[in-house]
């Protein structure tokens with residue numbers, strides 16, 4: 001009966017207290033380089049026991065690890081929500097949140113063939129993006145109240161009852177983030193706003209920092225990037241800030257995005273990588289991305305086979321996170337190019353839609 005608490009529970013409680021104390025201490029340590037009962041400041045030069053690869057690049061994490069003074073090994077997890085380093089602790093976590101670990105690289109899939117070859121990489125990749133992984137019956141926004149016009153591009157979302165989007169639309173809790181570059185048509189955004197979603201459009205050409213264009217439609221003069229800008233540069237720039245999606249979510253106080261639409265002219269690969277590495281993708285219900293394959297994309301390097309393997313690996317990461325491709329569209333109106341060549345009967349541009357089957 002509850003009279004005797006098992007030993008381990010006592011120990012766990014003490015450990016929790018200890019961690020909480022350490023956490024507080026570290027917080028102070030970071031801010032003021034002052035920490036009771038820790039090694040003096042010089043200890044900051046001591047390399048922490050086992051910093052994760054690349055930790056040195058993150059001043060916060062490195063400083064925190066150093067402040068720990070090698071005495072105790074602290075695991076740093078990065079919560080996608082806060083976007084800052086915080087020690088793993090037994091503090092109660094809000095329901096649904098998971099521990100998030102920092103990753104610096106995506107897992108590359110094995111080559112498609114024993115010796116790397118563009119033919120094999122391309123056919124594996126093209127087959128992958130042309131094959132739905134889950135069926136979706138209702139993709140037509142016309143079925144929604146207040147939505148009548150047809151969009152030029154198939155920005156398909158899945159409105160089947162088994163996924164939450166349709167329910168969130170009905171209860172007016174739905175939120176769409178749309179990343180774009182100003183010149184594309186906005187039918188999809190207007191339609192979603194009319195049907196009850198809160199729509200945030202991120203567009204560097206917006207006429208002011210934040211503009212409300214309709215009852216549920218906002219424009220933000222921001223472009224979503226795969227890294228936050230160097231603060232020195234950001235301060236000098238008057239307009240056109242770039243930010244990571246995770247940063248924007250934190251700043252807006254949004255925990256979930258029902259639909260993320262992206263038409264970002266080849267920045268999608270690095271943005272997707274960032275969303276995966278920081279686990280931001282888990283906060284998203286459906287993804288509708290235009291992907292561009294006529295060139296490797298911003299900051300994607302390597303020979304052609306390497307590039308295609310990287311694209312493929314990114315999409316496999318999504319699958320690993322239980323995203324399923326339910327719609328794929330090959331844009332025949334765009335140049336039919338694949339890595340600067342007319343090859344493989346590929347288009348330079350595909351629109352792909354995924355549903356996060358874990359998402360509630």
Ligand SMILES: *[C@@H]1O[C@H](CO)[C@@H](O)[C@H](O)[C@H]1NC(C)=O
Nearest residue numbers: 116117118302303304305306
């Ligand atoms: C491309 O680069 C990779 C890694 O650097 C190499 O292993 C591969 O042989 C190269 N592929 C081709 C087709 O040149």
Ligand SMILES: *[C@@H]1O[C@H](CO)[C@@H](O)[C@H](O)[C@H]1NC(C)=O
Nearest residue numbers: 130330331332344345346347
């Ligand atoms: C090339 O792609 C088009 C459009 O997807 C398709 O109709 C056609 O059959 C393909 N041609 C070949 C040779 O695979």
